[in-house]
Amino acid sequence: SQQGEEDPQALSIQEGENATMNCSYKTSINNLQWYRQNSGRGLVHLILIRSNEREKHSGRLRVTLDTSKKSSSLLITASRAADTASYFCATAPANAGGTSYGKLTFGQGTILTVHP
Amino acid sequence: GAGVSQSPRYKVAKRGQDVALRCDPISGHVSLFWYQxxxxxxxxxxxxxxxxxQLDKSGLPSDRFFAERPEGSVSTLKIQRTQQEDSAVYLCASSPTGRGKGPNGYTFGSGTRLTVV
Structure with missing residues (x-):
């Protein structure tokens, strides 16, 4: 079963606009990761934010994490047509006694379409 | 290799047929995951x-699914007597770190798309 829920399920924007995707989860986490998947391809790791972090940046990506609300958001600024893909959040469980190995639980994804 | 390699990319199986999916992780990576x-x-x-x-096989849907990694590198996911509900993309991921050392981002392969007809 999937822990995360993402919204929106689909997002359509024009090139140059910002895209925001949200993710909610249910259990305590060690970290939350965002992945991108182009049609018919594997997942590409974008960014990881740990449970003690609130915000992280990487290039045009900005991720926030609110552990009190068990939610995260991914912002892509100045979007490009090449950003068209599905985006997934994935959570790694809290490290209980040092035995966690980082099994990921994925959300259902947001399909982003950026029109040129 | 430079990335995680999976083969075949596509597999069409008749219902009841056995299939084997291969994953070549990044050399030296300790952790290897299979996802459906x-x-x-x-x-x-x-x-x-x-x-x-194999430290966790809790996600395997039934005893028709079997995975192995005998030498700690290449892994094979085997599905016996395939059924239509097995149709999916099977993804392999690897990571340099192991148990208790903190999870990081994983490198995924491109997957094997299995279609059972």
């Missing part, structure tokens, strides 16, 4: 290896 991704869904965990040890 149904159409329009996020990946779901199947099983985890640390080196050659």
């Amino acid at each position: 991704q149904a159409l329009g869904q996020g990946p779901e965990f199947l099983t985890y290896f640390q080196n050659e040890a």
